[in-house]
Amino acid sequence: MAHTLIGTVTSDARDKTITVSIVSRETHPLYRKQYSKTRKYTAHDPNNEAHVGDRVQIAMSRPISKTKSYTLVKIVEKSRGAVELKEDVNKAYEAEKVGADEIAKAKKAEAEAAAKAAKVEADEAAKADEAEAKKADKKAEADESKDESEGEDA
Numbered sequence: 001m002a003h004t005l006i007g008t009v010t011s012d013a014r015d016k017t018i019t020v021s022i023v024s025r026e027t028h029p030l031y032r033k034q035y036s037k038t039r040k041y042t043a044h045d046p047n048n049e050a051h052v053g054d055r056v057q058i059a060m061s062r063p064i065s066k067t068k069s070y071t072l073v074k075i076v077e078k079s080r081g082a083v084e085l086k087e088d089v090n091k092a093y094e095a096e097k098v099g100a101d102e103i104a105k106a107k108k109a110e111a112e113a114a115a116k117a118a119k120v121e122a123d124e125a126a127k128a129d130e131a132e133a134k135k136a137d138k139k140a141e142a143d144e145s146k147d148e149s150e151g152e153d154a
Contacts, residue, residue: 003060005041006076009050017068018045020058043070053079 007022020041027034043058050056055077058070 004057004073005059005070006055006057007041009052009054009056010040012045012048012051016044016046016048018043018050018056018072020056020070041070042067043072044068045072050075051079053081 005020005022007020009018010021011019020043022039022041024037024039025034026037041058043056044061044064050072054075056075057073059073060069061071063069064071
């Protein structure tokens with residue numbers, strides 16, 4: 001069997017071609033520090049079966065193009081979740097934010113309408129109280145003038 005590698009599909013945008021990333025842990029010969037090394041290979045996928053996030057096995061073959069010298073042998077494991085790109089996440093966030101803004105605007109308008117209604121009621125109540133106070137003042141004045149006129153008669 002030819003040289004085989006197992007890695008993760010990082011791109012499936014091109015027709016019949018996938019990009020496979022293979023991560024390996026290596027130790028520095030002098031400093032003995034471990035680090036990750038990522039190598040990317042382009043592989044031929046004749047049926048466009050593999051998608052981003054899938055674990056695949058690729059094997060060396062004759063050169064198919066300038067950069068493709070591997071072919072897809074099998075899909076070891078399908079990806080469990082969709083990989084969201086940053087742009088897609090931002091668009092989803094903005095759409096959610098716009099929806100939240102509309103809800104907030106509706107709530108704000110509702111609160112303003114309630115505040116206006118409360119203000120109108122308070123103004124009406126104040127006017128009614130003012131009218132009652134004027135009536136009471138007039139009645140008090142009338143009583144005082146009546147008392148004074150009665151006092152003059154006596």
